[in-house]
Amino acid sequence: MNWTDTLRTGWEAVRTHRLRSLLTVVGILIGIASVILTIGFGQGAQAEVRAQISALGSNLLIVTPGSTTDASGLRGGSGSATTLTMDDAEVLASEVVAPDVAAVAPVSGGPQSLTSGGTNWTATVNGTTPSWLDVRNRSLSSGRFLTHQDLENEAAVMVLGPDTASELFGPLDAVGQTVMAGGAAFTVVGVLDSVGSSSSADEDDLALVPASTASSRLSGGSASVSTIYVEASSSDRLSAAYQEVDAALATAHGLTAGDEPDYTISTQESLLETATETDRTLTVLLAGIAGISLVVGGIGVMNIMLVSVTERIREIGLRKALGATPTVIRRQFLLEASVLGLAGGLLGAGLGVLGAELLPRFIDQPVEISIPATAGAVAMALAVGVGFGVYPAGRAARLAPIDALRSE
Amino acid sequence: MTGAVLRLDEVGKSYQTGTLHVDALRGIDLAIDEGEYVAIMGPSGSGKSTLMHILGCLDTPTSGSYRLVGVDVGELSEDELAQVRNRLIGFVFQQFNLLAHLTALRNVELPLAYAGVPGEQRRRRALAALDRVGLADRVDHRPRELSGGQQQRVAIARALVTDPALILADEPTGNLDSRSTRDVLALFDELHDQGRTIVLITHEEEVAAEAQRVLRIHDGELRTPAVSR
Numbered sequence: 326m327n328w329t330d331t332l333r334t335g336w337e338a339v340r341t342h343r344l345r346s347l348l349t350v351v352g353i354l355i356g357i358a359s360v361i362l363t364i365g366f367g368q369g370a371q372a373e374v375r376a377q378i379s380a381l382g383s384n385l386l387i388v389t390p391g392s393t394t395d396a397s398g399l400r401g402g403s404g405s406a407t408t409l410t411m412d413d414a415e416v417l418a419s420e421v422v423a424p425d426v427a428a429v430a431p432v433s434g435g436p437q438s439l440t441s442g443g444t445n446w447t448a449t450v451n452g453t454t455p456s457w458l459d460v461r462n463r464s465l466s467s468g469r470f471l472t473h474q475d476l477e478n479e480a481a482v483m484v485l486g487p488d489t490a491s492e493l494f495g496p497l498d499a500v501g502q503t504v505m506a507g508g509a510a511f512t513v514v515g516v517l518d519s520v521g522s523s524s525s526a527d528e529d530d531l532a533l534v535p536a537s538t539a540s541s542r543l544s545g546g547s548a549s550v551s552t553i554y555v556e557a558s559s560s561d562r563l564s565a566a567y568q569e570v571d572a573a574l575a576t577a578h579g580l581t582a583g584d585e586p587d588y589t590i591s592t593q594e595s596l597l598e599t600a601t602e603t604d605r606t607l608t609v610l611l612a613g614i615a616g617i618s619l620v621v622g623g624i625g626v627m628n629i630m631l632v633s634v635t636e637r638i639r640e641i642g643l644r645k646a647l648g649a650t651p652t653v654i655r656r657q658f659l660l661e662a663s664v665l666g667l668a669g670g671l672l673g674a675g676l677g678v679l680g681a682e683l684l685p686r687f688i689d690q691p692v693e694i695s696i697p698a699t700a701g702a703v704a705m706a707l708a709v710g711v712g713f714g715v716y717p718a719g720r721a722a723r724l725a726p727i728d729a730l731r732s733e
Numbered sequence: 734m735t736g737a738v739l740r741l742d743e744v745g746k747s748y749q750t751g752t753l754h755v756d757a758l759r760g761i762d763l764a765i766d767e768g769e770y771v772a773i774m775g776p777s778g779s780g781k782s783t784l785m786h787i788l789g790c791l792d793t794p795t796s797g798s799y800r801l802v803g804v805d806v807g808e809l810s811e812d813e814l815a816q817v818r819n820r821l822i823g824f825v826f827q828q829f830n831l832l833a834h835l836t837a838l839r840n841v842e843l844p845l846a847y848a849g850v851p852g853e854q855r856r857r858r859a860l861a862a863l864d865r866v867g868l869a870d871r872v873d874h875r876p877r878e879l880s881g882g883q884q885q886r887v888a889i890a891r892a893l894v895t896d897p898a899l900i901l902a903d904e905p906t907g908n909l910d911s912r913s914t915r916d917v918l919a920l921f922d923e924l925h926d927q928g929r930t931i932v933l934i935t936h937e938e939e940v941a942a943e944a945q946r947v948l949r950i951h952d953g954e955l956r957t958p959a960v961s962r
Contacts, residue, residue, distance in 0.1 A: 647843055726791045
């Protein structure tokens with residue numbers, strides 16, 4: 326019997342036992358669809374974390390002060406020192422000292438009470454420079470950002486985060502309004518765009534003023550900064566920029582080899598790695614669960630194939646009496662199992678992809694379809710069909726024709 | 734006649750069911766020549782079905798030898814036995830044993846498919862066999878759309894289609910009314926007239942009466958000496 330005939334026979338059997346075939350296909354289908362969806366969820370979450378981190382600004386280095394140690398030897402923890410200054414930021418901005426640095430944005434400040442008319446709201450008020458907008462990869466929804474002129478003139482101007490603006494002014498346009506902070510009146514010149522789905526609400530709830538104004542009006546003349554954001558000229562130059570910044574700050578702070586640096590430089594890379602690692606663990610976990618559901622589906626296929634063999638013992642006996650060899654019988658059952666496996670796999674992949682398209686519309690969670698995972702799942706369905714079809718097929722092939730024919 | 738199609742020498746078959754030892758067949762000597770029409774008769778439990786299964790290579794004897802067309806069946810592998818059943822034997826069963834989901838034509842084509850006959854030739858030969866049993870107008874019907882007599886005729890067409898050396902019929906009229914029984918027996922008569930070798934198993938005297946030679950089996954032994962009528 327050639328392959329065309331075997332295929333035809335297998336197909337006829339699948340078609341004849343519609344309900345049984347349907348149940349088998351559904352079993353595999355659910356397994357495959359859940360594999361695709363769980364992996365999709367994992368990858369969607371990974372992509373989201375990646376997007377959030379890159380929303381902080383591209384090619385970013387973040388320089389923070391080291392810790393303080395007071396007279397009694399009490400150490401203050403990372404960021405407690407006031408060793409970073411506006412001068413450091415200026416050094417880093419120099420093309421001679423750090424040629425791979427594209428832009429530098431020092432940030433200083435802290436929570437301040439903002440009032441406008443009868444409304445008040447406490448937000449982080451940061452003094453910074455015009456390059457902040459680019460370095461942090463942000464944009465404006467209205468008005469303008471801080472300018473060099475503002476910086477030089479210590480202008481009493483302020484740019485608000487979208488949440489801050491709505492807390493103070495509701496739906497009204499904040500641009501042109503006056504906000505009181507630290508006893509000084511600031512004119513709102515612009516409002517930032519929201520960073521979107523970022524989980525850190527702080528990014529949308531802040532106020533920015535020129536660094537010079539912050540120093541003179543809000544922090545009483547202090548030139549220390551809490552963070553310097555440094556943008557490398559490209560992601561390839563990130564490590565070069567890292568070394569230049571490190572060397573420049575060591576020189577500026579008068580450190581010699583072996584001294585503990587009084588600052589910390591972190592990159593997004595390390596953040597990204599941690600986040601991706603967490604997500605990968607989650608994906609593996611989900612894929613494991615999905616894999617188990619596939620195995621359960623496979624056992625279902627085996628059960629159904631076994632029932633199918635038992636139900637069709639007479640048919641097998643007859644086919645053997647008519648001259649079917651054990652090989653042909655085995656092939657027929659294997660083919661049936663593979664047809665069911667493949668159908669379940671393809672339909673499951675379809676359902677998985679459809680689910681990945683539709684689900685994000687109902688739940689706030691991105692789903693990303695992975696093509697290799699989908700192809701792998703379909704291949705796995707076929708393997709499940711064939712794998713779990715082997716035993717029943719072998720059993721069917723070994724039946725003695727007379728025992729098979731005699732059975733009722 | 735040109736010699737024995739099949740020859741059994743001292744064939745025995747025994748089973749062990751638990752502690753019970755059953756001799757289903759004992760010392761069967763039998764030769765059937767080409768073109769003979771033989772009926773094997775016996776009450777139920779006499780061993781006639783076991784004999785039929787051994788003749789059809791569906792079962793193997795526990796002692797003695799069985800030669801079919803000169804080949805010692807006892808020495809064949811399972812694949813070779815499948816080939817023997819396919820090429821040399823045509824079965825007709827009491828229960829018809831047609832595949833319910835296939836048309837009459839596909840049912841008749843089945844042994845040819847297992848023999849590896851290419852599609853076009855297969856179809857032509859199956860149609861000819863169906864025409865031979867008078868069902869040329871029923872080729873696309875499924876078994877449940879046919880009467881019992883018609884189903885048995887499809888089964889006979891299926892037994893004929895490979896042009897086998899031996900047609901084995903196990904109670905072929907057991908499930909048929911008297912009219913269909915006459916049709917089927919008439920068909921066997923015609924096939925016999927055309928030189929086919931037919932072995933028919935029955936417990937009905939009037940069916941056995943159609944045959945050229947009647948063998949009686951009782952308690953696993955042949956009672957009637959194997960003589961031609």
